[in-house]
Amino acid sequence: METAPPVYSNIELICQGAEARLFRCLYFGRRAILKERFVKTYRHPDLDSAITVQRLKGEVRLLTRAKQLGIHTPSIYHIDWTRRTIVMEDLNDARTVKSVIDTLIQEQNTVKLEELAQQIGATIGRLHQAQIVHGDLTTSNMLLTENGQLYLIDFGLSAYIPNKTQMLEALAVDLYVLERAIICTHQKAKHFFSNILMAYKSSISDEKQRTLTMNKYEEVRSRGRKRSMVG
Structure with missing residues (x-):
């Protein structure tokens, strides 16, 4: 009697973070990413x-x-609530x-750097306008x-924030996290x-x-600078 092939195979660990592991695998013969x-x-x-199930559902949602907003995200192929896994498109x-910026800096390609920055800003703006916070913008x-x-x-840390006051704080923090990541990682950009x-x-x-978010962002930046000065 023949047995059905596994849903995914050829599993290879890519990296491990605080909340999950990422693997490269084959999903019905197609290259995919497995997040556990x-x-x-x-x-x-x-x-x-x-x-865990609640957070998986939130991440998938x-x-x-x-993607419905026109933002490019990996397509989802399979979800297994019991095994705590999501199988998605392997780009x-x-x-x-991060790697692209480093290359463009080496090439001194300021035009491409500016185009990339504009693309990033427009993408995040589209996400934020829908009251969605990414949570780990780097x-x-x-x-x-x-x-x-x-x-x-x-x-994995994203959230939809329906409350306007909480939303503004979360959007501002999202921007500030990205700013700090760029300052720390891409000092020459x-x-x-x-x-x-x-x-x-x-x-x-x-x-x-737009106005309220920018005002809140400046407030968050100010708090961040004060914490840095205090140590």
Whole structure:
């Protein structure tokens, strides 16, 4: 009697973070990425399972919502609630934006750097205008394909924020996290974040939201500077 082939095979560990492991695999013969969330042994098993399923559902929901907004995100192939896994598209021809920026700096290609910054700003603006916070905006969580399409990845900390007051704080923190990541990682990319911010503001059609978000962002930056001075 023949047995059905496994859903995925040829599993190879890529990296491991605080919340999950990433593997490269074959899904019905197609190259794919397998994301597996860890079991938290310090929590009661039933509670841990419930929290993990809730977070998986949130991640899948917001990945899908972002795609509906016209933002490039990996396509989802399979979800296994019991095994805590998501199988998604492997963008194997793509590079991290972190790597792309480093190359463009070496080449002194300021035109391409500015174009990339504008693309990032417009993409984040589209996400934020829908009241979605990514939660971990770094240039390592953005991919650029060979044909120039920008993808946002790793929505594990993302959230939809319906409350306006909480939303403004969350959007501002999202921007500040990206600013700090760029300053720390791409010190030679002058004006890169300011170009992102210009494109971001241009992409927010709601003038009130744009103004309130920028005001809150400056407030968050000010708090961040004070913490740095205190040590």
